[in-house]
Amino acid sequence: MKKIINDPEQVVDEMLTGMVMAHPEIVRVNGFNVLIRKESKKKDKVTLISGGGSGHEPAHGGFIGYGMLDAAVSGEVFTSPTPDQILEAIKAVDTGKGSLLIVKNYSGDVMNFEMASEMAEMDGIEIEQVIINDDVAVEDSTYTTGRRGIAGTIFVHKIAGAMAEKGASLSEVKRVAQKAINNLRSKGMALTSCTVPSVGKPTFEIAEDEMEVGLGIHGEPGVEKIKIKSAAEIAENLVDSIVEDLPFKSGDEVALLINGLGSTPLMELYILNKSVQDLCRKRGIKVYKTYVDEYMTSLEMAGASISMLKLDDELKELLDEPADTLVLKQGGKKDD
């Protein structure tokens, strides 16, 4: 196993320690795998909590900060965080105005966030949840009933986070988060597997001339294993599935996310972006804003996913609001 680690059982703890050592604007809750904004007790602000298994960095800790998340909770690698960890995240940032939990649709995550939310409500904290299911590749999967949540999640953090900073109520923040989810579709592909540190060998086998289409962010199987295609053909496969699912129509405006899964060079993500933009233009879909980078990875998997968010005036305005997180920084006047 080729990894820069010490003890495979300690990777999450050491990662979180190394992360707060690098970024003093993020604080770890003592004894928990929970990261929070240093200044998170803003009065009159709904708080946003997200999380999931580790191994998807920079998600979700990299999105803590002004205009996005207040707390992120990490499970072991590709493993849901436990309810007590989630509860701690909720409590650590509580302002009294309620919390929105942003949960990707995996059975373990959904169950544990639900339990944590019941425990928080018993502590008198008002909770709402949204479940993200942006992956159009499969209807049910290894770890889900219904569609999986993947990289499009970042758009939900951004939209809901901007609304929360405006001082909106919990139901209003939930409303825009759900609107973003309803307008959001994604699909991914991979050229290689990844290796979970505590397992020590690749999650799946794939031949030197093959790619996997529609796989999940934990290496769970996709729709098909096929011969490697060109960037233009990959773009067509992914964009066609996404566009026809919502469907996105000529005249629609979208935000586009080209997300690297871990070991895909930026060079390849930009080449893929060119093909995707060409296809959108051909379909009459206007790309309002584009994000190209690693936002939600699967350890060192080679591959990419595409996410498209259909915009209306409200979503456009929220997308354009400032953000100040490790990964996403957008300028503008902050009401901090």
Added chain:
Amino acid sequence: MKKIINDPEQVVDEMLTGMVMAHPEIVRVNGFNVLIRKESKKKDKVTLISGGGSGHEPAHGGFIGYGMLDAAVSGEVFTSPTPDQILEAIKAVDTGKGSLLIVKNYSGDVMNFEMASEMAEMDGIEIEQVIINDDVAVEDSTYTTGRRGIAGTIFVHKIAGAMAEKGASLSEVKRVAQKAINNLRSKGMALTSCTVPSVGKPTFEIAEDEMEVGLGIHGEPGVEKIKIKSAAEIAENLVDSIVEDLPFKSGDEVALLINGLGSTPLMELYILNKSVQDLCRKRGIKVYKTYVDEYMTSLEMAGASISMLKLDDELKELLDEPADTLVLKQGGKKDD
């Protein structure tokens, strides 16, 4: 070859097209592999130009913007840009106040930037150059006389860029760039090779239980091939070489860069960061600011480099000045 590309001979052109499609704040000079700031004709500002072979993304295009570079010029993958391309970059952003060329020490780069600078001077543009040689691993290498320039380059972009935004003269901008270079040391290691698209096979062979220490960013050989070590041992190897070379002493303040070479998960970079910070503390070296991400890669190579910049009050102030580039965004008041 597992890559998301179309034609291996067109990767640089398609990448640059895909990059400007995603980021309207960056413009490509028509017909050239040159990217520039959209608003680059600021009066009374020394311009900064850097570049080199492609395959090191986000370097250097990702550092174009307020407080860093005005232009970046790209050669083919791992190949120096030609003098006419460099000249075009210089001319495209010229303000009449002179240009500083920030060049990594590779024979081809040094020769071509020198030729371009002579051509620019004949066109009446005042030019100064600095040569970056931060890699302590080897004294001479495959492509260099003297030490190689690697990821520490980003600190030179930042320091010189901040000085240029203040309206400083070309000689003042050069002075702080050279001061940063004098105070800068780096060293890297890799777990895997990378594959140049037009070659189609890995640049070097490395066994499943081996790592290469002190290698360059083009896969050129390092100091030694050894059995894989733990993150703590890797940190010790790199930090010892760096610290003893300058030397960095107890009481020194430094900026620290933990740079991923392409396919190293953020998880591993943060684990490495923890070990590096522990070692600095033990040596009495104060880490003033830490950067952890992919800043200068070698396509999809797995591995990391560490860079340390010794700070004085002037360098600290320049490091803290705002920056607004694709990769590095720092807040603060901008005199734009």
